[in-house]
Amino acid sequence: MLAETINNTNFVSRLAILKQERFSGKLLLKDQTQEWNLYLFLGRILYATGGHHPVKRWRRHLLAYCPQVDVNTLKITENNVSLTGDISWEYLLLYSAVEQQHISRDQAAKIIASIVAEVLFDVTQVISITCEVKPESLSVPQLVLLDPGQAIAEAQHAWQNWQKAKLANCSPNRAPVIREPEQLRQQVSPAVFQNLSKLLDGQRSLRDIAAGMKRDVVEVTASLLPYIQSGLIEFVDISDTAPPIAPPAVVSQPAITTSKTLIACVDDSPLVCQSLEKILTTAGYQFVAIQDSLRAIATLLTRKPDLIFLDLVMPNTNGYEICSQLRKVSVFRDTPIIILTGNDGIIDRVRAKLVGATDFLSKPVDAQTLLEVTQTHLNKTPQV
Numbered sequence: 122m123l124a125e126t127i128n129n130t131n132f133v134s135r136l137a138i139l140k141q142e143r144f145s146g147k148l149l150l151k152d153q154t155q156e157w158n159l160y161l162f163l164g165r166i167l168y169a170t171g172g173h174h175p176v177k178r179w180r181r182h183l184l185a186y187c188p189q190v191d192v193n194t195l196k197i198t199e200n201n202v203s204l205t206g207d208i209s210w211e212y213l214l215l216y217s218a219v220e221q222q223h224i225s226r227d228q229a230a231k232i233i234a235s236i237v238a239e240v241l242f243d244v245t246q247v248i249s250i251t252c253e254v255k256p257e258s259l260s261v262p263q264l265v266l267l268d269p270g271q272a273i274a275e276a277q278h279a280w281q282n283w284q285k286a287k288l289a290n291c292s293p294n295r296a297p298v299i300r301e302p303e304q305l306r307q308q309v310s311p312a313v314f315q316n317l318s319k320l321l322d323g324q325r326s327l328r329d330i331a332a333g334m335k336r337d338v339v340e341v342t343a344s345l346l347p348y349i350q351s352g353l354i355e356f357v358d359i360s361d362t363a364p365p366i367a368p369p370a371v372v373s374q375p376a377i378t379t380s381k382t383l384i385a386c387v388d389d390s391p392l393v394c395q396s397l398e399k400i401l402t403t404a405g406y407q408f409v410a411i412q413d414s415l416r417a418i419a420t421l422l423t424r425k426p427d428l429i430f431l432d433l434v435m436p437n438t439n440g441y442e443i444c445s446q447l448r449k450v451s452v453f454r455d456t457p458i459i460i461l462t463g464n465d466g467i468i469d470r471v472r473a474k475l476v477g478a479t480d481f482l483s484k485p486v487d488a489q490t491l492l493e494v495t496q497t498h499l500n501k502t503p504q505v
Contacts, residue, residue: 125251125252125253126250126252132150132252133270133273135252135254136269136273137269139164140164140165140268140269140270141164143164144163144256145161145162145164146160146254147160147161147254148254148255149253149255150171150250150252151250151251152247152249152251155172156171157169157170157171157172157240157243158171159240160209161269162263162266163266164269165267166268166269167212167261167265167266167267168209168211168212168233168236169236169240169241170209170212170236170240171240172243172294173243173294173358174294174326176361176363176364176365177326177329177361177362178236178239179211179236180365181328181329181332182232182235182236182239183215183232184332186224186231186235187223187228187232190224194223195214195223195365196214210364212233212264213261215229215233215264216262216264233264233265237272238272238279241272241273241275241276242276242280242283243294245273245276245277245280246280255395282339286339286342286346287343288339288343288346291342291356292327293328293331293338294327295326295327295357295358296326296356296357296358296359297321297323297330298322298323298354298356299318299353300354301352301353305353308348308353320333321354325359326359382406383407383409383424384397384401384406384407384426384429384430385408385410385420385424385428385430386398386408386429386430387421387429387431387432387435387443388411388412388430388431388432388461389412389432389436390432391412393484393486394410396485397430397486397491398410400491400492401495414432414435414436414438417438417443418446422452425452426456427457427499428456428457428459428495428498429453429456429459430461431444431459431460432460432461432462433460434462434463440461440473440478441476444458444473444476444477444478457479457499458477458479459479459480459481459494460478460480460481460482461482461486462481462483480498
Protein backbone atom coordinates (compact mmCIF):
# COMPACT_ATOMS: atom_id res chain seq x y z
CA MET A 122 0.00 0.00 0.00
CA LEU A 123 1.29 3.47 -0.88
CA ALA A 124 2.29 5.88 1.85
CA GLU A 125 -0.04 8.78 2.62
CA THR A 126 0.27 11.89 4.75
CA ILE A 127 -2.27 12.08 7.57
CA ASN A 128 -2.90 14.05 10.75
CA ASN A 129 -3.44 12.68 14.25
CA THR A 130 -7.20 12.38 13.84
CA ASN A 131 -6.81 10.35 10.66
CA PHE A 132 -4.14 8.23 12.32
CA VAL A 133 -6.55 7.30 15.12
CA SER A 134 -9.23 6.49 12.55
CA ARG A 135 -6.77 4.39 10.55
CA LEU A 136 -5.93 2.31 13.62
CA ALA A 137 -9.64 1.79 14.32
CA ILE A 138 -10.19 0.54 10.76
CA LEU A 139 -7.19 -1.80 10.96
CA LYS A 140 -8.52 -3.16 14.25
CA GLN A 141 -11.89 -3.81 12.64
CA GLU A 142 -10.20 -5.51 9.67
CA ARG A 143 -8.07 -7.62 12.05
CA PHE A 144 -4.98 -6.44 10.18
CA SER A 145 -1.58 -8.07 10.74
CA GLY A 146 1.58 -6.28 9.68
CA LYS A 147 3.51 -3.08 10.15
CA LEU A 148 2.69 0.61 10.08
CA LEU A 149 5.69 2.65 8.99
CA LEU A 150 5.28 6.18 10.35
CA LYS A 151 7.53 9.08 9.35
CA ASP A 152 7.89 12.79 9.83
CA GLN A 153 10.74 15.00 8.63
CA THR A 154 13.25 13.73 11.18
CA GLN A 155 11.93 10.51 12.73
CA GLU A 156 10.62 7.10 11.79
CA TRP A 157 8.57 4.66 13.86
CA ASN A 158 7.38 1.08 13.33
CA LEU A 159 4.06 0.00 14.81
CA TYR A 160 3.45 -3.76 14.66
CA LEU A 161 -0.13 -5.04 14.66
CA PHE A 162 -1.46 -8.57 15.02
CA LEU A 163 -5.14 -9.10 14.16
CA GLY A 164 -5.72 -5.39 14.63
CA ARG A 165 -4.07 -5.08 18.03
CA ILE A 166 -0.69 -3.58 18.89
CA LEU A 167 2.03 -6.17 19.31
CA TYR A 168 5.02 -3.82 19.63
CA ALA A 169 6.30 -0.37 18.66
CA THR A 170 9.78 1.00 18.10
CA GLY A 171 11.68 3.80 16.39
CA GLY A 172 12.00 7.50 17.11
CA HIS A 173 15.11 9.16 18.52
CA HIS A 174 16.30 6.58 21.07
CA PRO A 175 14.77 3.10 20.56
CA VAL A 176 17.68 1.29 22.23
CA LYS A 177 17.82 3.61 25.25
CA ARG A 178 14.03 3.32 25.56
CA TRP A 179 14.18 -0.47 25.49
CA ARG A 180 16.98 -0.59 28.08
CA ARG A 181 15.25 1.96 30.31
CA HIS A 182 11.96 0.09 30.52
CA LEU A 183 13.65 -3.30 30.91
CA LEU A 184 15.63 -1.91 33.85
CA ALA A 185 12.49 -0.37 35.36
CA TYR A 186 10.60 -3.67 35.49
CA CYS A 187 13.51 -6.12 35.70
CA PRO A 188 16.38 -4.42 37.56
CA GLN A 189 17.95 -7.82 38.28
CA VAL A 190 18.53 -8.60 34.59
CA ASP A 191 21.91 -8.01 32.97
CA VAL A 192 20.99 -6.79 29.49
CA ASN A 193 24.33 -7.89 28.04
CA THR A 194 23.65 -11.55 28.90
CA LEU A 195 20.41 -11.73 26.93
CA LYS A 196 20.51 -13.56 23.61
CA ILE A 197 17.99 -14.38 20.91
CA THR A 198 17.52 -18.15 20.93
CA GLU A 199 18.20 -20.18 17.79
CA ASN A 200 14.49 -21.03 17.59
CA ASN A 201 13.65 -17.34 17.24
CA VAL A 202 16.37 -16.24 14.80
CA SER A 203 14.20 -17.17 11.81
CA LEU A 204 11.55 -14.69 12.98
CA THR A 205 13.79 -11.63 12.86
CA GLY A 206 12.52 -10.49 9.48
CA ASP A 207 9.01 -10.09 10.89
CA ILE A 208 9.65 -7.90 13.91
CA SER A 209 12.38 -5.96 15.66
CA TRP A 210 15.24 -7.52 17.61
CA GLU A 211 13.95 -5.74 20.72
CA TYR A 212 10.77 -7.79 20.80
CA LEU A 213 12.55 -11.04 20.02
CA LEU A 214 15.10 -10.40 22.74
CA LEU A 215 12.26 -9.93 25.25
CA TYR A 216 10.57 -13.10 24.05
CA SER A 217 13.81 -15.07 24.27
CA ALA A 218 14.31 -13.69 27.80
CA VAL A 219 10.87 -15.04 28.72
CA GLU A 220 11.67 -18.42 27.16
CA GLN A 221 14.91 -18.61 29.11
CA GLN A 222 13.08 -17.53 32.29
CA HIS A 223 15.20 -14.41 32.79
CA ILE A 224 11.96 -12.41 33.00
CA SER A 225 8.32 -13.37 33.39
CA ARG A 226 5.70 -13.00 30.67
CA ASP A 227 3.91 -10.46 32.86
CA GLN A 228 7.08 -8.37 33.13
CA ALA A 229 7.57 -8.52 29.36
CA ALA A 230 3.97 -7.41 28.82
CA LYS A 231 4.47 -4.40 31.12
CA ILE A 232 7.72 -3.47 29.37
CA ILE A 233 6.03 -3.60 25.97
CA ALA A 234 3.02 -1.59 27.16
CA SER A 235 5.33 1.13 28.53
CA ILE A 236 7.39 1.22 25.33
CA VAL A 237 4.27 1.47 23.16
CA ALA A 238 2.93 4.27 25.36
CA GLU A 239 6.16 6.23 24.97
CA VAL A 240 6.24 5.76 21.19
CA LEU A 241 2.62 6.84 20.81
CA PHE A 242 3.25 9.86 23.06
CA ASP A 243 5.91 11.02 20.60
CA VAL A 244 3.75 10.24 17.58
CA THR A 245 0.75 12.20 18.94
CA GLN A 246 2.85 15.38 18.99
CA VAL A 247 3.49 15.24 15.25
CA ILE A 248 1.09 17.49 13.32
CA SER A 249 1.52 15.71 10.00
CA ILE A 250 2.84 12.19 9.55
CA THR A 251 3.40 9.85 6.62
CA CYS A 252 1.78 6.46 7.18
CA GLU A 253 2.54 3.37 5.13
CA VAL A 254 0.65 0.14 5.80
CA LYS A 255 2.66 -3.04 5.12
CA PRO A 256 0.77 -6.34 5.50
CA GLU A 257 2.98 -9.11 6.92
CA SER A 258 2.35 -12.49 8.48
CA LEU A 259 4.14 -11.57 11.76
CA SER A 260 4.70 -15.21 12.62
CA VAL A 261 5.91 -14.43 16.14
CA PRO A 262 4.51 -15.50 19.52
CA GLN A 263 2.40 -12.81 21.17
CA LEU A 264 3.58 -11.58 24.56
CA VAL A 265 0.79 -9.03 24.79
CA LEU A 266 -1.82 -7.53 22.46
CA LEU A 267 -2.84 -3.95 23.24
CA ASP A 268 -6.08 -2.31 22.19
CA PRO A 269 -5.04 0.51 19.82
CA GLY A 270 -7.91 2.79 20.83
CA GLN A 271 -7.06 2.54 24.51
CA ALA A 272 -3.32 2.93 23.84
CA ILE A 273 -3.89 6.08 21.79
CA ALA A 274 -6.26 7.51 24.43
CA GLU A 275 -3.63 6.98 27.14
CA ALA A 276 -0.94 8.61 24.98
CA GLN A 277 -3.18 11.62 24.31
CA HIS A 278 -3.96 11.90 28.01
CA ALA A 279 -0.23 11.87 28.81
CA TRP A 280 0.34 14.61 26.22
CA GLN A 281 -2.47 16.69 27.75
CA ASN A 282 -0.83 16.37 31.18
CA TRP A 283 2.48 17.44 29.61
CA GLN A 284 0.79 20.52 28.16
CA LYS A 285 -1.02 21.36 31.42
CA ALA A 286 2.36 21.39 33.15
CA LYS A 287 3.41 24.04 30.57
CA LEU A 288 6.02 21.71 29.10
CA ALA A 289 4.85 21.75 25.48
CA ASN A 290 8.11 23.40 24.38
CA CYS A 291 10.22 20.74 26.11
CA SER A 292 10.89 17.37 24.52
CA PRO A 293 11.38 14.53 27.01
CA ASN A 294 13.82 13.02 24.50
CA ARG A 295 16.32 15.89 24.82
CA ALA A 296 19.04 16.18 27.42
CA PRO A 297 19.12 19.13 29.85
CA VAL A 298 22.48 20.77 30.56
CA ILE A 299 23.46 23.70 32.78
CA ARG A 300 24.09 26.73 30.60
CA GLU A 301 24.97 29.28 33.30
CA PRO A 302 26.55 27.37 36.21
CA GLU A 303 27.60 30.40 38.25
CA GLN A 304 24.18 32.03 38.11
CA LEU A 305 22.51 28.74 38.99
CA ARG A 306 24.90 28.26 41.92
CA GLN A 307 23.75 31.61 43.34
CA GLN A 308 20.07 30.67 43.18
CA VAL A 309 20.12 27.21 44.78
CA SER A 310 21.69 25.57 47.80
CA PRO A 311 25.10 23.89 47.45
CA ALA A 312 23.47 20.46 47.83
CA VAL A 313 20.91 21.17 45.09
CA PHE A 314 23.59 22.56 42.78
CA GLN A 315 25.73 19.48 43.31
CA ASN A 316 22.80 17.18 42.48
CA LEU A 317 21.85 19.19 39.41
CA SER A 318 25.45 19.15 38.17
CA LYS A 319 25.47 15.35 38.35
CA LEU A 320 22.05 14.89 36.78
CA LEU A 321 22.22 17.51 34.04
CA ASP A 322 25.35 16.26 32.33
CA GLY A 323 24.05 16.56 28.77
CA GLN A 324 24.29 12.78 28.33
CA ARG A 325 20.85 11.72 29.56
CA SER A 326 17.42 12.71 28.32
CA LEU A 327 14.66 13.89 30.62
CA ARG A 328 13.16 10.40 30.38
CA ASP A 329 16.49 8.83 31.41
CA ILE A 330 16.87 11.19 34.36
CA ALA A 331 13.32 10.58 35.58
CA ALA A 332 13.74 6.81 35.30
CA GLY A 333 16.99 6.96 37.27
CA MET A 334 15.26 8.95 40.00
CA LYS A 335 12.20 6.66 39.87
CA ARG A 336 10.00 9.72 39.41
CA ASP A 337 7.46 10.80 36.79
CA VAL A 338 9.04 12.63 33.87
CA VAL A 339 6.38 15.39 34.07
CA GLU A 340 7.25 16.01 37.72
CA VAL A 341 10.99 16.08 37.06
CA THR A 342 10.72 18.39 34.06
CA ALA A 343 8.29 20.74 35.84
CA SER A 344 10.80 21.10 38.71
CA LEU A 345 13.40 22.31 36.20
CA LEU A 346 11.02 24.66 34.37
CA PRO A 347 11.92 27.89 36.27
CA TYR A 348 15.61 27.39 35.43
CA ILE A 349 14.77 26.52 31.82
CA GLN A 350 12.64 29.65 31.41
CA SER A 351 15.36 31.85 32.91
CA GLY A 352 17.94 30.41 30.51
CA LEU A 353 20.07 28.78 33.18
CA ILE A 354 19.34 25.31 31.76
CA GLU A 355 19.17 24.46 28.07
CA PHE A 356 18.59 21.32 26.03
CA VAL A 357 20.85 19.42 23.64
CA ASP A 358 20.18 16.51 21.32
CA ILE A 359 21.85 13.22 22.17
CA SER A 360 22.41 10.08 20.12
CA ASP A 361 21.11 6.60 20.86
CA THR A 362 23.30 3.86 22.28
CA ALA A 363 24.36 0.73 20.41
CA PRO A 364 22.03 -2.29 20.68
CA PRO A 365 23.12 -5.00 23.13
CA ILE A 366 23.26 -7.52 20.28
CA ALA A 367 24.11 -7.46 16.60
CA PRO A 368 20.94 -7.85 14.51
CA PRO A 369 20.79 -11.53 13.49
CA ALA A 370 20.89 -12.33 9.80
CA VAL A 371 18.29 -14.26 7.85
CA VAL A 372 21.01 -16.58 6.63
CA SER A 373 24.43 -17.47 7.92
CA GLN A 374 26.94 -14.77 7.00
CA PRO A 375 29.91 -12.91 8.45
CA ALA A 376 29.36 -9.53 10.01
CA ILE A 377 30.10 -7.06 7.23
CA THR A 378 28.39 -3.77 7.86
CA THR A 379 27.64 -0.96 10.21
CA SER A 380 24.27 0.72 10.66
CA LYS A 381 25.49 3.63 8.51
CA THR A 382 25.63 1.55 5.31
CA LEU A 383 22.66 2.51 3.13
CA ILE A 384 21.36 0.35 0.27
CA ALA A 385 18.76 1.55 -2.22
CA CYS A 386 16.40 -0.47 -4.39
CA VAL A 387 14.78 1.15 -7.43
CA ASP A 388 11.96 -1.15 -8.47
CA ASP A 389 8.29 -0.48 -9.23
CA SER A 390 7.29 -3.77 -7.57
CA PRO A 391 6.33 -3.40 -3.87
CA LEU A 392 6.94 -7.13 -3.36
CA VAL A 393 10.52 -6.93 -4.63
CA CYS A 394 11.25 -3.87 -2.48
CA GLN A 395 9.71 -5.50 0.60
CA SER A 396 11.65 -8.72 0.00
CA LEU A 397 15.00 -6.90 -0.28
CA GLU A 398 14.19 -4.67 2.69
CA LYS A 399 13.42 -7.67 4.90
CA ILE A 400 16.64 -9.45 4.01
CA LEU A 401 18.98 -6.45 4.10
CA THR A 402 17.66 -4.67 7.20
CA THR A 403 17.74 -7.94 9.13
CA ALA A 404 21.39 -8.24 8.12
CA GLY A 405 22.07 -4.81 9.64
CA TYR A 406 21.91 -2.49 6.62
CA GLN A 407 19.85 0.65 6.24
CA PHE A 408 17.47 0.49 3.29
CA VAL A 409 15.51 2.85 1.07
CA ALA A 410 12.93 1.68 -1.49
CA ILE A 411 12.17 3.81 -4.55
CA GLN A 412 9.15 2.65 -6.56
CA ASP A 413 8.64 5.79 -8.64
CA SER A 414 11.25 5.59 -11.41
CA LEU A 415 10.76 9.24 -12.37
CA ARG A 416 11.86 10.33 -8.89
CA ALA A 417 14.68 7.80 -8.60
CA ILE A 418 17.59 10.09 -9.50
CA ALA A 419 16.43 12.90 -7.20
CA THR A 420 15.91 10.52 -4.28
CA LEU A 421 19.27 8.84 -4.82
CA LEU A 422 21.04 12.21 -4.93
CA THR A 423 19.40 13.14 -1.64
CA ARG A 424 20.12 9.87 0.18
CA LYS A 425 23.48 8.96 -1.47
CA PRO A 426 23.33 5.18 -0.91
CA ASP A 427 26.45 3.01 -0.75
CA LEU A 428 24.98 0.43 -3.17
CA ILE A 429 22.03 0.50 -5.58
CA PHE A 430 19.82 -2.34 -6.80
CA LEU A 431 18.15 -1.23 -10.03
CA ASP A 432 15.24 -2.89 -11.84
CA LEU A 433 15.72 -3.26 -15.58
CA VAL A 434 12.09 -2.90 -16.72
CA MET A 435 9.92 -0.13 -15.23
CA PRO A 436 7.16 2.15 -16.49
CA ASN A 437 8.16 5.61 -17.82
CA THR A 438 11.89 4.79 -17.91
CA ASN A 439 14.19 1.79 -17.58
CA GLY A 440 17.24 0.67 -15.67
CA TYR A 441 19.59 1.40 -18.55
CA GLU A 442 18.63 5.07 -18.66
CA ILE A 443 18.83 5.54 -14.90
CA CYS A 444 22.19 3.76 -14.68
CA SER A 445 23.61 5.84 -17.52
CA GLN A 446 22.49 9.09 -15.84
CA LEU A 447 23.86 8.02 -12.46
CA ARG A 448 27.31 7.32 -13.89
CA LYS A 449 27.43 10.91 -15.17
CA VAL A 450 27.12 12.17 -11.59
CA SER A 451 30.47 12.24 -9.77
CA VAL A 452 29.07 11.01 -6.45
CA PHE A 453 27.87 7.79 -8.14
CA ARG A 454 30.89 7.20 -10.35
CA ASP A 455 32.11 4.26 -8.24
CA THR A 456 28.87 3.28 -6.47
CA PRO A 457 28.02 -0.40 -7.11
CA ILE A 458 24.88 -0.59 -9.27
CA ILE A 459 23.37 -4.08 -9.44
CA ILE A 460 20.80 -4.66 -12.17
CA LEU A 461 17.71 -6.69 -11.16
CA THR A 462 16.15 -8.63 -14.01
CA GLY A 463 13.89 -11.55 -14.69
CA ASN A 464 15.42 -11.98 -18.14
CA ASP A 465 19.13 -12.63 -17.65
CA GLY A 466 20.17 -12.63 -21.32
CA ILE A 467 23.52 -11.90 -22.91
CA ILE A 468 22.18 -8.82 -24.73
CA ASP A 469 20.90 -7.34 -21.48
CA ARG A 470 24.25 -7.99 -19.81
CA VAL A 471 26.23 -6.35 -22.60
CA ARG A 472 23.97 -3.32 -22.73
CA ALA A 473 24.05 -2.97 -18.94
CA LYS A 474 27.84 -3.07 -18.92
CA LEU A 475 27.93 -0.35 -21.58
CA VAL A 476 25.92 2.02 -19.39
CA GLY A 477 28.09 1.28 -16.34
CA ALA A 478 26.26 -1.44 -14.40
CA THR A 479 28.44 -3.31 -11.90
CA ASP A 480 26.66 -6.66 -11.78
CA PHE A 481 23.44 -8.59 -12.44
CA LEU A 482 21.04 -10.30 -10.03
CA SER A 483 18.22 -12.51 -11.26
CA LYS A 484 14.68 -12.26 -9.88
CA PRO A 485 13.19 -13.72 -7.77
CA VAL A 486 15.98 -12.80 -5.39
CA ASP A 487 17.54 -15.49 -3.22
CA ALA A 488 18.51 -14.25 0.27
CA GLN A 489 21.90 -15.96 0.38
CA THR A 490 22.86 -14.73 -3.10
CA LEU A 491 21.65 -11.21 -2.34
CA LEU A 492 23.80 -10.95 0.78
CA GLU A 493 26.85 -12.44 -0.94
CA VAL A 494 26.55 -9.99 -3.86
CA THR A 495 26.05 -7.09 -1.44
CA GLN A 496 29.08 -8.04 0.63
CA THR A 497 31.25 -8.58 -2.44
CA HIS A 498 30.61 -5.17 -3.96
CA LEU A 499 30.66 -3.19 -0.72
CA ASN A 500 34.06 -4.66 0.11
CA LYS A 501 35.58 -3.79 -3.25
CA THR A 502 37.89 -0.79 -3.34
CA PRO A 503 36.83 1.65 -6.08
CA GLN A 504 39.32 1.99 -8.90
CA VAL A 505 40.62 5.49 -9.47
